[in-house]
């Protein structure tokens with residue numbers, strides 16, 4: 001055995017997802033790995049029907065309710081299949097009239113729209129595809145369909161780095177939102193939505209869990225014919241997310257992250273910190289002679305910050321040198337190129353400050 005204790009060396013991880021998690025949470029999970037609080041086993045090895053696990057999932061739900069101020073007439077479901085499975089579950093469960101309106105502001109919204117087309121009449125009532133999804137369209141007076149079962153948005157566009165700063169006027173229709181990449185990044189008024197959902201691997205936990213917050217009246221047996229048992233919200237709501245084996249370990253980590261956020265001061269505090277971090281990066285981009293942001297200013301995301309130099313070779317050089325300096329996963333999405341820094345809740349402010357320092361140095365070295 002090596003007598004020397006191994007130095008743990010962590011990078012600044014700007015991945016869009018799976019993404020950085022709070023170090024404190026990882027350490028706690030490591031400490032509990034072999035023996036979870038005197039049970040003599042890991043949470044991974046535990047029956048999901050055990051008392052110990054029952055407490056983990058109930059506490060996770062209670063903490064999330066607390067953080068988001070979720071009213072009693074909303075259910076919280078811990079599911080699997082990723083955000084992508086919700087693209088089908090939403091129409092299967094909600095399309096009573098077989099009509100739904102979609103606002104297409106990026107790849108994820110587009111995929112959700114395309115999936116809904118399988119099940120009914122999905123209308124694209126607004127889009128920002130004309131300018132490579134670099135902005136959020138004006139949604140104050142859209143042609144919402146009279147018989148629409150819901151209006152769908154992707155609230156934060158992970159790939160393009162845009163965010164809805166005001167929710168669309170749905171003209172009384174139920175709002176459904178994919179919040180995968182802005183979950184718990186700032187306070188939300190849950191009552192404005194029928195369904196809020198997201199994969200947790202962006203801002204909350206490890207891949208494998210999707211959280212659905214859904215208003216009770218939307219959970220019914222009246223779903224599209226042929227909807228599998230596992231894809232009915234009712235199945236999971238009636239069984240406290242335990243109809244089958246839930247993604248038990250992932251939920252346990254999510255629960256720890258909820259507690260971590262509470263300790264930071266909750267969602268107001270998260271928002272203040274996220275605004276501070278994003279401002280450091282955007283202010284630099286706005287003044288830079290080499291780098292520029294790609295998104296219309298008023299629509300900028302606090303979580304995902306895409307930028308370019310305007311020269312593909314220089315972009316590649318930047319990503320490579322950044323990586324060597326300890327800044328990982330800055331390459332833009334494969335469909336858009338350039339760079340993207342995802343600065344989720346768990347990215348420390350020093351990570352952003354040091355990235356900007358590095359960008360300044362790179363700019364000085366690469367501008368005549």
Ligand SMILES: *Cc1c(COP(=O)(O)O)cnc(C)c1O
Nearest residue numbers: 082083084108158178180181199
């Ligand atoms: C990552 C992402 C998805 C896809 O999530 P999966 O869990 O991989 O299915 C969907 N929507 C948004 C906004 C995302 O960021």
